[in-house]
Amino acid sequence: MDDRGLGPVVNALTVRDLTVSYRGHPAVHHLNGALAFGSFTAVVGPNGAGKSSLLGALAGLLPYQGHIERPHPAPRVAYLPQAAALDRTFPVQVHEVVASGLWWRTGWWGGLRIAEHHHVRDALARVGLSGFERRWLGELSVGQVQRVLFARVLVQDAGLILLDEPFNAVDARTTTDLLDLLEPWRQEGRTLVAVLHDLNQVRAHFDQCLLLARECIAWGPTAEVLSPEHLERARHMARSWDESAPLCEGVRS
Numbered sequence: 001m002d003d004r005g006l007g008p009v010v011n012a013l014t015v016r017d018l019t020v021s022y023r024g025h026p027a028v029h030h031l032n033g034a035l036a037f038g039s040f041t042a043v044v045g046p047n048g049a050g051k052s053s054l055l056g057a058l059a060g061l062l063p064y065q066g067h068i069e070r071p072h073p074a075p076r077v078a079y080l081p082q083a084a085a086l087d088r089t090f091p092v093q094v095h096e097v098v099a100s101g102l103w104w105r106t107g108w109w110g111g112l113r114i115a116e117h118h119h120v121r122d123a124l125a126r127v128g129l130s131g132f133e134r135r136w137l138g139e140l141s142v143g144q145v146q147r148v149l150f151a152r153v154l155v156q157d158a159g160l161i162l163l164d165e166p167f168n169a170v171d172a173r174t175t176t177d178l179l180d181l182l183e184p185w186r187q188e189g190r191t192l193v194a195v196l197h198d199l200n201q202v203r204a205h206f207d208q209c210l211l212l213a214r215e216c217i218a219w220g221p222t223a224e225v226l227s228p229e230h231l232e233r234a235r236h237m238a239r240s241w242d243e244s245a246p247l248c249e250g251v252r253s
């Protein structure tokens with residue numbers, strides 16, 4: 001939650017005046033706030049609100065202006081991209097995708113030892129894909145691919161987990177199964193940020209919420225953030241976006 005004026009808070013991550021832009025057009029404007037350790041934060045907002053751009057910057061994948069501050073030692077970060085960003089034609093097997101989440105144990109070019117193979121197998125079992133190790137990614141359904149990506153997150157054993165639309169285009173049963181994986185993370189004290197569109201899911205599973213419409217509409221306890229006034233303001237902002245507007249002064253791409 002936003003820590004301005006609230007005194008010392010131990011945060012997994014703090015953003016100060018964060019702006020993410022593409023060719024000078026800001027997708028996220030001057031964002032300030034923080035993620036308390038162990039908090040579950042949903043990022044919501046209309047299409048084009050900058051939610052994926054924010055996660056990309058937090059994951060260290062996109063350039064930004066402003067500051068992203070992490071404690072020392074910083075928690076390891078796991079990032080689950082939007083399914084649409086994944087090339088499912090890439091010839092890779094399920095066990096390789098999951099094992100890529102073990103780089104922090106093996107190094108980028110390290111081979112897997114027995115223990116790592118067991119981690120991969122156990123993670124696949126937890127997401128309901130026992131025996132799928134040698135299947136090609138391109139053979140799997142959208143929901144099964146999402147389970148594979150969750151298995152990769154599980155083996156990453158990260159303190160800060162970033163999920164971009166993790167339940168997009170997956171059926172109700174898969175969503176329920178994957179939502180069940182989140183609750184242990186709460187008990188384990190992991191910090192979670194997820195981009196979501198289903199506000200009922202947000203209310204049920206996330207104590208904190210950031211409502212984004214390129215700028216912050218509200219950031220704090222979910223019940224306060226998802227008020228009719230805030231949601232209407234976000235909708236209103238989205239109607240007024242002009243993709244051909246002049247570049248924001250001082251903003252680099």
Ligand SMILES: Nc1ncnc2c1ncn2[C@@H]1O[C@H](COP(=O)(O)OP(=O)(O)OP(=O)(O)O)[C@@H](O)[C@H]1O
Nearest residue numbers: 022023026027045046047048049050051052053054
């Ligand atoms: N790679 C890119 N190059 C140029 N512009 C981009 C790029 N990615 C996103 N944008 C622009 O940044 C703005 C925010 O996009 P972003 O994908 O972050 O929004 P979002 O809230 O995640 O949207 P959605 O809910 O549709 O996934 C949009 O105007 C989009 O066109």
